Amino acid sequence: MISRAARRTAMFVLALVIVAAWWEFYKWVGPEDGGSILGMNILPKTTDRAMPHTWDMVGRLFENESTAADSRPLWVAVLGYAWYTFRLAIGGLLLGTAIGIGLAILMARFRVVERGLLPWVIMSQTVPLIALAPQVVSWSGRFDLFGWEWPRWASVCLLAAFLSFFPIAVGALRGLNSPPAAALELMDSYAASWWQTLWRLRLPASVSYLIPALKLGATASVIGVIVSEISTGIPGGIGRAVISYSQAATSDPEKLYGAVFGAAALGLVLYGLVVLMEVVVMRDRPQEEFS
Amino acid sequence: MTTSAVAVSKVSKVFNPGTPGQVDALVDIDLTIAPGEFVSLIGPSGCGKSTLLRLIADLIEPSGGTITINGKAARQARLDQEYGMAFQQAGLFEWRSVEKNIELPLELKGWDKTQRRERAHEMLELVKLPEFAGHMPWQLSGGMQQRIAIARALASSPSLLLMDEPFGALDEMTREHMQAELLRICAETHTTVVFVTHSIPEAVFLSDRVVVMSPRPGRITQTIDVELGGDRDEDTREAGGFYEKITEVREALRGIEQPVVGGVDDR
Amino acid sequence: MTSRHAVATVAWPLLFGAIFLALWEAVVQIFDLKPYFLPSPSSILEAFVDNFGIIWDATVYSGTNALIGLIAGTVLGVAVSFLLVRFRFMTELVTPLAVALNAIPIVVLVTVFLNMYGATSDVPRRLMVTLIVFFIVLVNVAKGLRQVSPTHLELLRSYAASPTAVLLKARIPNAVPYLFTALKIAAPASVITAFVSEYFGGRDIGLGRRIPSNFANSRNAVAWGYVLGACLLGLTFYLISMAMESTTRHRRGAAPGGGA
Numbered sequence: 179m180i181s182r183a184a185r186r187t188a189m190f191v192l193a194l195v196i197v198a199a200w201w202e203f204y205k206w207v208g209p210e211d212g213g214s215i216l217g218m219n220i221l222p223k224t225t226d227r228a229m230p231h232t233w234d235m236v237g238r239l240f241e242n243e244s245t246a247a248d249s250r251p252l253w254v255a256v257l258g259y260a261w262y263t264f265r266l267a268i269g270g271l272l273l274g275t276a277i278g279i280g281l282a283i284l285m286a287r288f289r290v291v292e293r294g295l296l297p298w299v300i301m302s303q304t305v306p307l308i309a310l311a312p313q314v315v316s317w318s319g320r321f322d323l324f325g326w327e328w329p330r331w332a333s334v335c336l337l338a339a340f341l342s343f344f345p346i347a348v349g350a351l352r353g354l355n356s357p358p359a360a361a362l363e364l365m366d367s368y369a370a371s372w373w374q375t376l377w378r379l380r381l382p383a384s385v386s387y388l389i390p391a392l393k394l395g396a397t398a399s400v401i402g403v404i405v406s407e408i409s410t411g412i413p414g415g416i417g418r419a420v421i422s423y424s425q426a427a428t429s430d431p432e433k434l435y436g437a438v439f440g441a442a443a444l445g446l447v448l449y450g451l452v453v454l455m456e457v458v459v460m461r462d463r464p465q466e467e468f469s
Numbered sequence: 470m471t472t473s474a475v476a477v478s479k480v481s482k483v484f485n486p487g488t489p490g491q492v493d494a495l496v497d498i499d500l501t502i503a504p505g506e507f508v509s510l511i512g513p514s515g516c517g518k519s520t521l522l523r524l525i526a527d528l529i530e531p532s533g534g535t536i537t538i539n540g541k542a543a544r545q546a547r548l549d550q551e552y553g554m555a556f557q558q559a560g561l562f563e564w565r566s567v568e569k570n571i572e573l574p575l576e577l578k579g580w581d582k583t584q585r586r587e588r589a590h591e592m593l594e595l596v597k598l599p600e601f602a603g604h605m606p607w608q609l610s611g612g613m614q615q616r617i618a619i620a621r622a623l624a625s626s627p628s629l630l631l632m633d634e635p636f637g638a639l640d641e642m643t644r645e646h647m648q649a650e651l652l653r654i655c656a657e658t659h660t661t662v663v664f665v666t667h668s669i670p671e672a673v674f675l676s677d678r679v680v681v682m683s684p685r686p687g688r689i690t691q692t693i694d695v696e697l698g699g700d701r702d703e704d705t706r707e708a709g710g711f712y713e714k715i716t717e718v719r720e721a722l723r724g725i726e727q728p729v730v731g732g733v734d735d736r
Numbered sequence: 737m738t739s740r741h742a743v744a745t746v747a748w749p750l751l752f753g754a755i756f757l758a759l760w761e762a763v764v765q766i767f768d769l770k771p772y773f774l775p776s777p778s779s780i781l782e783a784f785v786d787n788f789g790i791i792w793d794a795t796v797y798s799g800t801n802a803l804i805g806l807i808a809g810t811v812l813g814v815a816v817s818f819l820l821v822r823f824r825f826m827t828e829l830v831t832p833l834a835v836a837l838n839a840i841p842i843v844v845l846v847t848v849f850l851n852m853y854g855a856t857s858d859v860p861r862r863l864m865v866t867l868i869v870f871f872i873v874l875v876n877v878a879k880g881l882r883q884v885s886p887t888h889l890e891l892l893r894s895y896a897a898s899p900t901a902v903l904l905k906a907r908i909p910n911a912v913p914y915l916f917t918a919l920k921i922a923a924p925a926s927v928i929t930a931f932v933s934e935y936f937g938g939r940d941i942g943l944g945r946r947i948p949s950n951f952a953n954s955r956n957a958v959a960w961g962y963v964l965g966a967c968l969l970g971l972t973f974y975l976i977s978m979a980m981e982s983t984t985r986h987r988r989g990a991a992p993g994g995g996a
Contacts, residue, residue, distance in 0.1 A: 186828075186831075187832075189828045190832035190836065193832065193833040194833075197833075212853065220859060222849075223853070227851075228851055228852045228853075228854075229852055293745070294748040294749055295749075295752060298753065298756075301971065301974075303924065304924035304971055304973070305927075305928075305966060305967035305969075306931040306932065306943075306966045307963070307967070308932065309931065309944070309962070309966055310963060311948075312952070312959070313774070313951060313959070397838060397839050397840070397841070400840075401841045401843060404841050404844065405843070405932055405935060409935050410948075420847055420936070424851065424936070427847075434847055434851060435848070437844075438847070438848060441840065441841050442836075442840040442841075444840075444841075445839045445841050446840060448839075449839035528894060547893075547896050550896065553894075556887045556891070558885070558887045560891055562888065562906070562909065564909045564910075565909075573895075573905065576905075577896075577901055577905070578895075631894075
């Protein structure tokens with residue numbers, strides 16, 4: 179087990195090295211102004227502005243964010259933005275999980291709800307409803323709930339939840355319906371109520387379906403927060419940092435990569451939390467080869 | 470002296486040699502099967518009966534000893550398609566129609582299309598399912614699928630049929646019907662059969678000889694001649710001699726120390 | 737499928753949808769909500785019809801990017817999945833990378849691509865779609881090529897089939913439904929990605945650009961009209977991929993469990 183994990187990590191590092199080497203190789207041999215293959219403009223430019231050296235990207239992390247006197251090193255600044263986005267993403271994931279599991283229980287309980295709602299739930303994911311971000315954010319400050327004024331970050335959480343609830347709802351529903359007929363009949367033979375069956379059979383059975391759903395949901399939540407930050411102009415998070423750094427990329431291209439690394443780290447950490455949860459929750463269950 | 474259909478001599482098989490997971494699956498196996506003979510391999514889980522079948526088929530290689538089929542080394546026999554094979558899962562290709570499934574081995578041998586089609590229809594007649602040529606596998610019952618798998622195994626007219634618990638997944642009624650069908654088909658085609666099973670009545674009903682195996686390490690403990698004669702039908706199952714043989718095989722199996730827990734699956 | 741069953745399949749969702757729209761309309765009318773807060777379904781439909789020309793143009797632009805990326809990503813994904821199955825080392829190399837890329841918001845790479853190709857190029861948006869589609873197709877098709885039933889493999893070995901024959905007779909047919917499962921996921925994802933990648937800079941055209949700018953100018957009903965256009969585009973892609981999948985499923989009975 180240990181050696182396999184070590185091998186995986188080594189292969190991952192090797193893959194990153196190959197990508198970096200490829201980047202440097204293309205930068206070395208590729209045309210300065212880009213070029214086209216078969217009439218398509220698909221060869222990127224290789225100037226230092228368009229494709230900085232990989233070592234410069236890393237080096238830039240340890241220089242100051244800006245020339246202002248009180249500026250922090252870039253990696254500290256990026257970490258701060260990522261932390262802000264991370265909290266919103268956690269909020270979105272929790273909200274999305276609650277909505278997703280709630281809907282799944284409702285659909286498992288009432289066939290009519292499943293028939294009427296599931297097609298819409300599925301369809302909601304085939305369309306870019308993240309486009310509604312500006313509308314949802316515009317609600318902030320416009321109405322209050324029992325004296326609690328709707329803050330902007332809550333809009334962002336709501337949008338992230340909207341993106342993350344779907345895989346969770348679908349996974350949970352599949353899990354709740356996963357117990358075999360024999361197990362359900364056994365519960366019936368005990369004259370167990372629907373809720374007892376839910377609590378003792380359906381929910382425990384759904385855990386192994388929920389975990390992969392949560393992995394998808396975690397990534398979706400991060401994307402939801404970043405896209406909402408960008409489309410609504412909310413400052414403080416990594417999404418905004420990516421945009422403002424990319425606008426400054428003409429003079430300081432390496433800085434942009436710092437923000438991209440930050441976004442990547444953020445996604446990996448949230449995913450890692452779900453994996454950690456998986457290890458804890460699944461410790462007494464039969465091991466499955468995970469891919 | 471005629472060449473034996475299968476000759477297994479001093480064969481052993483070790484899985485994961487030299488590691489903590491080393492398993493002596495088979496030791497010192499000797500088995501000779503005459504042409505036209507029907508031999509069953511029976512024994513508890515982990516006795517290596519499926520391993521032995523796969524060694525004969527050259528799906529895996531022995532750690533020691535030699536195996537010949539019709540006088541040829543196992544590998545050459547596989548390359549020459551000396552045998553057909555059927556498994557517990559019918560293993561039909563779900564994207565091919567029934568007749569295209571039967572044609573598969575012929576396709577790989579390079580037969581032309583009309584010959585293949587003709588042969589597939591002969592085979593369908595043999596297993597009594599001619600009207601299902603154009604059906605897809607999922608439209609057939611488990612027993613029908615298994616009959617198609619047997620048709621496929623016999624399509625290239627091999628002299629030897631290797632079967633790994635082919636009726637293991639079927640219900641008892643279908644199973645008995647399939648056993649009778651298999652005997653009829655083998656009689657019509659004069660095929661030698663090596664048949665892996667864990668059902669005592671199945672082994673006795675089908676076989677000329679029942680080979681009893683024991684686990685850890687896998688070896689042959691006893692060989693029982695069934696001697697129920699060539700013409701077996703449903704009445705055979707109720708004959709006194711049938712029960713005597715079942716008892717004999719059961720006694721032989723009882724002599725084997727049973728594993729406490731399930732044991733390692735022998736596949 | 738019996739006709740009674742078909743009616744139930746369609747009727748319940750339609751009923752739920754109608755109730756939802758009616759409630760929405762009623763809430764807007766009764767509470768007299770301002771359009772900048774939430775426009776009513778009827779005013780959205782009106783805005784959609786009135787602005788159909790410009791909405792259509794934006795939809796065609798975003799849809800073209802999605803389609804080009806979808807095709808390029810599918811072709812690349814299928815090609816590389818063959819390499820993965822052929823060379824075990826490649827699988828070990830690519831799998832952790834694919835898992836990691838799945839976990840991170842790679843859509844931010846649009847900014848990097850814009851930097852590499854220039855802000856006026858459409859390549860960054862298409863490349864982004866390609867990348868997203870590529871990994872969906874790669875993971876699913878590689879699974880389909882690899883997860884061939886052990887019985888099929890033993891059978892083919894007993895036939896002394898060559899590796900090429902195994903590929904042609906077992907692996908490729910086995911992978912076909914996995915490809916369609918991948919397309920069912922990738923088709924809507926390509927639209928959403930094409931759309932979202934417009935947020936990250938570049939030319940000021942496309943659905944993803946028009947929606948925030950109309951919201952910003954308090955033309956909310958028009959913005960919602962664009963959202964409706966985006967939804968219809970996503971649905972079109974999804975329905976086409978579903979139709980393609982059902983043609984293969986029809987012949988085989990059950991579809992395999994591809995990853996969603």
